[in-house]
Each structure stands twice: as C-alpha cells, then as structure tokens.
Amino acid sequence: MVVGEVASRVDLLVIGGGPGGYAAALNASRLGRKVSLVESKFIGGTCLNVGCIPSKALIEIADLAYLGNNNEDFGVKISTNVDMLKVNEHIHKLVNELSAGVSFLLEKAEVNVINGTARFTRSDRVAVEKEGGELEHLEFRDAIVATGSSPVSLPNLPTDGERIVDSEVLLFQNYVPEQLTLVGGGYIGVELATVYAKLGSRVVIVESEEQLLPGFNKNLSKKLESGLRSLGIGICLGYKAVSHNKNELIIENSEESSSIPSDLVAVVAGRKPNTDTVNIKESGASLLPSGHVKVDAQRRATSHVFAIGDLTEGPALAHKATSEAKIAADVACGLRNAFEPNCIPMVVFSDPQIVAVGIDPDSDEYSEMNLNSFRFPFSASSRAKTLGDTSGFVNLVADEEGTVVGFQAIGKHVAELAGEAALAIETALSIEDLAGTIHAHPTMGETIAEGALGLSGEPLHLSGS
C-alpha cells in the first residue's frame, strides 16, 4: 500500500466499457446504485470498436463486392470496385455512431465515466492511471470487472502492425493484400478469411488442429471447409506456423515443412482474458488454470468483486458478457440471480454461415445421453433454392423426452435462425411445440419446423429415409 494515498469513495465501480461493462453499469444504475465506470480505451469495448461490429460491417461489404462473381447463372451481371479507404471511413463512422450511442445511454443513466486504466491495489481499491500518468485511487463498495480479452500473440510471430498483424488491425486495412495468410482457423480466422477472399485476396488458413473451428461439430467444420475452398481459400490443417521470412510464412507438421507466400500474415489464434492489466489477483480473486477468473453462479470472484464476460470461462462472446452483466448487477444490488443459461448461441459469419446452439450430438461429452437428431437439408427447402444456395442444412437435437436440446446449421442466412433455436432450448420447448408453430413460408425458419417434424417421424418435404 502506498503511504499517504487518498482514495475517493465510489459506490459501484465497473471496470471496462464493453458489452459486459456498460451493460452492468446501466443495469446497476437503473437499480439505484451510483456507478463509476473506468474504460482505458473506447466505450463499447472490443465488440463495438475492433470486433463483432466492424467485422460484420466488413463482411457485408465483402458480400457486396463479391456479388458480381457468381450471379451470372441468375441472369445478373455486376462489376464491383472496392475503395478500401472509403470502406474504412464507413466502418469508422458506424463504430463512432454506436459508441456515441452507448456513451449517451451511460450519461443519461448518470454513470460517471472515467478514462484510464484501473489496477487493483487491494481487495476494495483500485488505482486508475489516467492519460499523462496521473493516479486516482478509488475505494469501492462493489466492483464489476469486465476488462475483456486481447488477441493471443505467438512468440515466434510477433506482430509488427504491418507484415504481421492481429485481428484488430486486419479489420482496418486500407488495402486488399494480394496474399493473406491467417494463422488460426477459429471463428475469427474463418470470418476474416471469407472477407478477404471475397475482396480478392488469395487467402490461406493455417490451423494447428485437424479441423476448422476447433470445438465445433465436425460435420459443420467439414461443410465449412468445402464452402471456403470453393471461395478459393487454401486450408492447411494440422500445421503450425513456425516463422515468417520476407514474403513467406513457414509452416510445419510432424512430417514436413513448407512455405506459403504471404505479404500479410494475421495471427488470429484466439483471445486471452485481460486479467494482468487490471491486476485482478490483488482483489483477492482466484484464477483458474485456463487463466480465467474463478467466479460462482452469481459471477462473484470475491465477496464484493464480480467478474464477467471474457474474463470468465465459456465462449468469449459479447452476448454472454451482456447476460452476465445483468446477473452481476442484480446480485450486487441485492437481488437474486444466477448465470445458469441452458445455451449460449454461437454464430460464425463465414460463407456459409454457421450456427451452433446447445448440445452437439456428435460430442463425446453427451455420448451417455439418449439423443435424437434430425438433419433437414436445404436441398429440400424452397427458400434456400430461391436464395441460390442449397448446400447447407439444419440439424435439430432432442432428448429422449422430446425436449429440444441442440441445434446446428450451416448455409446462407442461417445466422438469423440462432434466435429461434436459442429460445426453444432456453425455454425447454418440445419438438411438438416447434412443429406445432406455424412458420412463415417461404423462409429459412421453416427448416426448423421441418427438423421438428422429422424428429417426430413426420417429415413433410423429405421422403421417408
């Protein structure tokens, strides 16, 4: 402890202004707490500034740019020309608008926003380092820590911001690289591979595991692999990136080593929780072997410190953080709540898109469960036909009592199916509930009802198999 330090007292302190932090601040303020929020960079966090939002904007632009490439069969000829400077301008504008929107909400909620980097100095205090090095000590009654995560760096491929970059830099390139190699075939890697392949780069993905999207259902990965290959993306599975020489990335597996011509390498090997910058250990919180903060169902890390979002175990997703934010704020304000979701929907905006919600029937983890799955191929969906892509499918999973417990889908526009699937699983709907709900025709949503009919042994648009 610093001798003579003077701390200002704050009621509820939120550290981090991302989808976890700002939601926690708004919730707690609504419940009558005086909230102070410390953010080191930008309100909106990774998601809004350098993650979900700019990447989705870029994906839309890449789709537009790609329109000309495969619509001739439909009788449409388009030629496109991409101005990356303008693209960046558009994305920055969009990000700024959203960030200003969140700041407005925080202001209206009378949240005191402090720009700086907070570090715990003891169980009930942080030191906030502001621009210029000025230190402010804050003593809090309760703290909700939502400092998020950062891209994992690889020691042998240190990023230099030019030739070797991370995902956050790759989102804001002012040129389309000729040869782009992505190290990491997780969801960030496959999304950015899709983007740059559509913008005209020759893209290669290097993934050390034997499948794309490690942890996802293998059938989805396989299907994705062929979808990405048809976009011209090269995929090297089971390879590790070793080093980067001039314009080549050297990769190897147990048998051989080879080189990939790359004028830009992006390291997208996942994200790690930001526990160090906030010095979370000084709060008395414990870390798990995975590096995440150990929390209970109420998201408590200590009696008065909560941790949410990418800091805690589970998928590093904005919507998980936002959900945990509500739990932590409720509990900090004396209400009963617990983070016990039945599912956290996962969506990958690659081409084809992927959705995974709830139980994966092919996972060893659920081999003991008596599960029933039904796969409805989009070749039998009239809507998929009108969209011009019938290569995907939905797969609906029910337990032996007929409760919907899992959903997987791949194909065009399937991202929008995540909501219905999550609702069904979260509320424990039965397959009869889904099959008995009238779905609008012709929509992709119908494929969920078709899946439920299939599980009931009454498939409509498939002949008995």
Next chain:
Amino acid sequence: MAFEFRLPDIGEGLEDAEIVSWYVSPGDVVERDQALLEVLTDKASSELPSPVAGTVLELSGQEGERIKVGDVLIQIEEANSNSDQKTSTEKTSKKIDKAELEETDTSSEDKNNFISVAPKVKASPATRKLARELAVDISIISGTGPSGRITNEDIHSAVKTANEVTDSTSTTAEPITDVEKSSLVQGERSGLGYMKSGEHKIKGVRGVIAKNMSASWSEIPHIHSLDEVDASLLIDFRNRLKKVTHQSASKITPLSIVAAATVRALKKYPMMNGHIVGNPAEKVIIPPFVNLGIAVASDSGLLVPVINEVDNLDIFELAEKISGLADLAREQKIKAQQMQGATFTVTNYGSLGGRWALPIISKGQAGILGVGKIEERPIVVEGKVEARPTMPIVLGADHRLIDGDVAEAFKNSVMNDLREPLNLLVT
C-alpha cells in the same frame, strides 16, 4: 472459508494500532458497516466497521494488544454465502501455479472456450427466475409440463409442499417455534423487514401476534394521551443509582425507572390494573397484584415477557428481572408461561429511536404505557427556553373502563415520579 478482516491502514504510514475494545464476540451476527472494535493509533482512536455481514468466528487479539497493519483482526463467516462462493472468496491467489498461468498465455485458441453450454433445466428463464425468487432448488423439481417441462405451477406447489413439511415438523402448541427449513427452501438472507417474495403461511409467533392484535384492535376502544416529561432528574437518578453498591446496580436503565413509576401509579389507580371481560363488556376484574409486561422486539416478532407480582419488588430487583427476561426474549429462549398473565404493559419504542407512537392494548388489560427516546429538546423552564433531556410518554387506555380523568390522573402520577424519581422511594 471465512472472511478475514485485516487491520487496514487507517492513517498515513500507520504501522500498528492498539485494540481498545471489542464490540463483538464470537458467535455474534454482524451487519455490514457495523462497528466491530475500537482501535487506538498514535493519533486517535477510531471504530472499525465490518466490511461484510456475517457471524463472528474468531477474534485475533486481546483488548490492550497491539496489532500490525495487515494482520488478521477478526474472522467472519459471511452471510449469503453458498459453498461455491466460499471457495471463490478463499484467498488462494498466492497458491496459483505460475507455470500454469504462463502456459495459458502462450497457448493458442482454447478449444473448450468454444463449446457452448448444454441445457441443464427444463424450464423457461421466467420459471427459473421465479424459482430463484422463491428460493426453490429447481434442479430437484420434476416438471409436469410437456416432455417434463417445469412450469410456474410446479414451482408454486414445491413451495407449498415445503411449507407443509415445515408446519408438520414444528411444534404448534408453543407460541414460539423454530422455523425449520426444508431442503427445498434455502434461506439466503435474513434481517429486519426481510421476507422472501411469495406466499407464506402464517404460523408461530406471527400467528399469535396477528390474532391478539386483531382482537385488541376490534374489541378495545382505545384512547391515547400524549405528553412530554423533563427527564433531567430521571437521568441523574439513574446515573447515581448505577454507582450504588448493589449487585443489580448496573442493570438500572431509564426503562426500569419508568416501570417502577408505572407500578406505583397502578397501585394508586387499580382500575388501570384491571380489565374488562366480554365483548363489549360483561364484568370487570381487578387483580390484587401487578404483573407488568415489558414489550421486547425479537427476531421472530414482538414478545412481551411478564414480571409477576412486580408490586413487591424494589427498583433493583425490578431492573434485574427486566434485564433477565428481556435477554431471554431477545434470544428467543423465553417460555410461553413467562409471557402470560400481564395486567399492564410498558413498551419502550424509544430504544428503536421512536419518539411518538400509539401503542395497542393487549386483551386482558386496560392500558399500556409507551415511552419514546430521551433526547435534548427545548422546553420552557421558569420563562426561559432551555435544552433539557425530555422523554415522550403516551398512555393508551381501554375507554370502556377508563374515562379521561382516570387516564390523566394515572399518567400524571407516572410523570410526577419521572420528573422527581425520589418519589419512587416512597411506597
């Protein structure tokens, strides 16, 4: 693991402090911010508030001992903690294997991070919320909805079953019952004014209070007379009595002096010690003794222990009995027969900070005397406004039996004795 409260640095560069006195002992339940102890640094003495609510497990220093900044002062088992939380508050951060942490820093994408959670409970988020609010463990409930889905009705019936279990295990003959908790109902919070949301069956002390209050309020036409007493001499009297060499001298409180004045007035005006039988009125009973009830707040509700034949006790004996019975009531160890047969009641809401209240008379009595907090207030003494300690005093009387003149005479007798407590020496 318990919460360890360490001596914080409460002054610039403080190294250690002397424990002046402990305000709590092991077993005490403390609120967050409640003062735990007084410490003396080289500059000044200060009280240290508890950072958590819970039960005191262990004190780590004797009064008079010096303790260093950062050393454990007291261990508190936190309230509202479940076993998960206890392990998470455990200060194990030092034990974390550094090698493990460094390893994760360089490892690539954590595969498990991308496996979504799987359904655990067949209930909608709204039903699960209801279960949390009613403190029902949803994981042990079997659902009656389609494909075993748990409905709101299932949660409500689980609460009902749990209450029935509670009822059948509790002793209904005694007015005081331990509220047993079934495994379905998990207590999380307690404290003044707190009750779980949802339906609760009225039972135990609350049922008795409800029945009695309802009968009192509907059968007894109340009148109340309010006044304020100059309590300067009362305080002086009490302070002097406390210094008298007597084993019960320390038990003398303003309340025991009020009780003594009340007993004296009851002997002068026996009608106030009587009561009406029948509704509206069949007969009046005037007992030949005074059994004084003293209202006491306890965790399970308002209790009124009774001091029998108080008219034969001197002020020290009276103070001793009030103190003993009040402790029993607060600890909820008092027996039913120790709360029966009062002929008049004194209630001291001043101890809760109250000034004025209109207390309700118990059935079987004709009056109740309430006293408020003694505080310095402006009063006129010989034509000048002076700040003097004053005590608000309220007499409630059964107007079927007690007319205004009797009530005023009774109240004036009490007030006279409180203004000049030496009167209490005259029997």
